Amino acid sequence: MPNLDWTHTPPDYDGSCVTGIVPPLVTGRAGRLVPQDVCDAPAVVVLVVDGLGWRQLERHRSVAPVLAGADGAAVRPITTVAPSTTSAALTSITTGATPGEHGVVGHTVPTEAGLLNTLRWTVPPQAGTGGAGDTDARSLVAPERLQPVEPFLGSRAVVVNRAKYAGSGFTAAHLRGARFVPWTSHRRLVDTALERVRRGDRLVFAYYDTLDRTAHRYGLGRRYRAVLAAVDAQVARLRAELPAGVVLMVTADHGMVEVREPRIELAGPLRGLATHSSGEARFRWLHAAPGRAGELLAAVRRHDDVADVMTRAEVVAAGWLGPHLTSAAAARLGDVALVARAPVVFGAVAPARPPARPSARPPAGGARARPPAGGARARPPLIGHHGALTAEEMLVPLSVMRGARR
Numbered sequence: 001m002p003n004l005d006w007t008h009t010p011p012d013y014d015g016s017c018v019t020g021i022v023p024p025l026v027t028g029r030a031g032r033l034v035p036q037d038v039c040d041a042p043a044v045v046v047l048v049v050d051g052l053g054w055r056q057l058e059r060h061r062s063v064a065p066v067l068a069g070a071d072g073a074a075v076r077p078i079t080t081v082a083p084s085t086t087s088a089a090l091t092s093i094t095t096g097a098t099p100g101e102h103g104v105v106g107h108t109v110p111t112e113a114g115l116l117n118t119l120r121w122t123v124p125p126q127a128g129t130g131g132a133g134d135t136d137a138r139s140l141v142a143p144e145r146l147q148p149v150e151p152f153l154g155s156r157a158v159v160v161n162r163a164k165y166a167g168s169g170f171t172a173a174h175l176r177g178a179r180f181v182p183w184t185s186h187r188r189l190v191d192t193a194l195e196r197v198r199r200g201d202r203l204v205f206a207y208y209d210t211l212d213r214t215a216h217r218y219g220l221g222r223r224y225r226a227v228l229a230a231v232d233a234q235v236a237r238l239r240a241e242l243p244a245g246v247v248l249m250v251t252a253d254h255g256m257v258e259v260r261e262p263r264i265e266l267a268g269p270l271r272g273l274a275t276h277s278s279g280e281a282r283f284r285w286l287h288a289a290p291g292r293a294g295e296l297l298a299a300v301r302r303h304d305d306v307a308d309v310m311t312r313a314e315v316v317a318a319g320w321l322g323p324h325l326t327s328a329a330a331a332r333l334g335d336v337a338l339v340a341r342a343p344v345v346f347g348a349v350a351p352a353r354p355p356a357r358p359s360a361r362p363p364a365g366g367a368r369a370r371p372p373a374g375g376a377r378a379r380p381p382l383i384g385h386h387g388a389l390t391a392e393e394m395l396v397p398l399s400v401m402r403g404a405r406r
Helices: 022-027 054-059 085-093 169-175 186-198 210-218 223-243 293-303 312-318 327-331
Strands: 044-049 074-079 108-111 113-118 156-161 178-184 203-208 247-251 272-282 283-288 306-311 337-338 397-403
Touching: 022 044, 022 203, 044 223, 054 223, 054 397, 085 169, 108 156, 108 312, 156 169, 156 186, 178 186, 186 203, 186 223, 203 337, 223 247, 283 293, 293 306, 293 337, 306 312, 312 337
Parallel strands: 044 203, 044 247, 156 178, 156 203
Antiparallel strands: 074 397, 108 113, 108 272, 247 397, 272 283, 283 337, 306 337
């Protein structure tokens, strides 16, 4: 196993951060990451490869030479946002705003309708309904209210994205106002981006998520390397077929770490101290029961050998969510944060729910569901994780190259 970089790496909002990519491309005025000659290009394609961390690219550069700059592309590490999670980072990329400004402060956030999964835009079943699956929250949590910052500064960009994401709540939150053009395969993604440039679209924003999905399920080994090589081949084709002068920028929303240890369960030890949790497994917010925030903090200190244990005030003061925090964003934070700095993940604390109305039909076979074996610690369903502030998760590449077709 390679030596991993657990260096604490906070977001560089004032310098090299993903928040600085889109605004200069829309306004035409150079920024720290985007020089004037890129702003002046006839067209720019921004490709976000979900899960492509800088540290992972460095280790696997032999299978991704184009992404690593072997063909002369300018490649550098920049930071993503905190938490280093897809919904927060993609929203920051498209809006240029920090999580503290746009309000998507985690993978799950508390809302009046329940704990919102910001990627799926779902909440748990409503109390008393007896529903088994999560509830589509588009009618319960308006995307433009939860995330009020206009994507692409209100301009009409073209978004080339996986077809199944069209019309989703998260798409409305971070891509609304853009022209959505679907793709169904890597090759179609490249073909569609090329077609939009030929049609005269000046800003084409493309998104590819298979690398992230592979890492979550299988880790950073053979399958990850195979998908990374396929991504590199498609980037090479896109560059080769883009007209000379057109700029291709490739970046990512976060890196990734493997976690093969059982997750650290919190629900039992914190019973009575925390009403529920939010965020994600490596940046877990705990919401204290009334009057018990101090006891909760003391109880969670037992994990300070593998995580930063911080109060809400300390997280805000550290500037991890940005220099400014809206009242709406602040209301979504918990009282205590557990931010992993080792290869661990923390389980969720589910809110108590009133019992559902009894079903008129018994379970199939007449048997009751058995609780999972293994006591308080269970094997996590995912291997690849992100969300915390280690260099493995926070550093992402920014590659800038020019089209080669003359």
